[in-house]
Amino acid sequence: MPRRGCLGPHWWQGKFRGCGYRFTIGREVILDVLAKAEKHLSAEDIYMKVHPRYPNIGLTTIYRTLDVLSGIGLVYKFDFGDGRARYELTEGPRGINHHHHLICTNCKRVIDYTDFIDEEVELLQETEKGLSKKYNFKITNHLIQFYGLCNKCKGEAK
């Protein structure tokens, strides 16, 4: 029996259930971990954080749940080029949490930024409108990432 009272009925539960998925303890804990972290985590990062609270969980379930969550649109899946995917909630508990990433190609550090997001979103909406029409393509999402060298790596020879 899910310990609903313990964590409280969460805002996402409706959406989750509404899509015909069962709401299991594992899924609840995974979502909670993602919400608390509010930063990109790998499947294994999530496993590590879920395990102490729900030791029976298997890594397989983490992957499967992340797949479901990203299918529903509750989670974004990112590739930062280091061979393992990262995941983050599309919305934080306090509302929309839209940001983009600066990725250091040397040390792989990732910086989240929210600056200029408004201008970017505005331009992207225009672009999406045009592209949707021209290519008869229903755009549901976009990705913007900047690559370069972080302050630490800028100095190095490389």
Next chain:
Amino acid sequence: MPRRGCLGPHWWQGKFRGCGYRFTIGREVILDVLAKAEKHLSAEDIYMKVHPRYPNIGLTTIYRTLDVLSGIGLVYKFDFGDGRARYELTEGPRGINHHHHLICTNCKRVIDYTDFIDEEVELLQETEKGLSKKYNFKITNHLIQFYGLCNKCKGEAK
């Protein structure tokens, strides 16, 4: 002995050599395949196209060369979410060949587009300037991708 006369001295040879890399036949053929294709290819796609012209080539060399090329900045490496990377020349023989991608999340089809690139680039330059200063980050590159459903997949129930 590289058959320079056969394919002619290519525009990239200077840059390649200038970076301290040796110019081998394998690398020459890989570059030529990329230039002729002018679309994103996977490592194995490239292997298939190089092999008939240079049968001794190994897949390992393809990967290593692509790594070098993307380090030099002659090649972009993309992740379209299907588990294998795609590569394309940053510049075609006729000059700059900048475009972005529309990715169908259902059938994984990828559409290149060049529309709105100017506006995008303009905005991105502004953004880059601001981000560089604020985060003391040297931006060398960016990625924009749109996700959604292509005309064929839009109709399906899914």
Next chain:
DNA sequence: TTAATAATGGAAATCATTTTCATTAAGGAG
């Protein structure tokens, strides 16, 4: 031509992610 060493290729290793399959548990029906 020669020497130093970067590049190569085949096989084996890695390692994130998926698949398989027998077991367990969610949630609607009664």
Next chain:
DNA sequence: CTCCTTAATGAAAATGATTTCCATTATTAA
């Protein structure tokens, strides 16, 4: 509240793209 259908789970095995190893070959500067 209990039963039943079926989705969800976990452990282990499989997958598959990419890397690593290492002995051999080829490139380039002298």
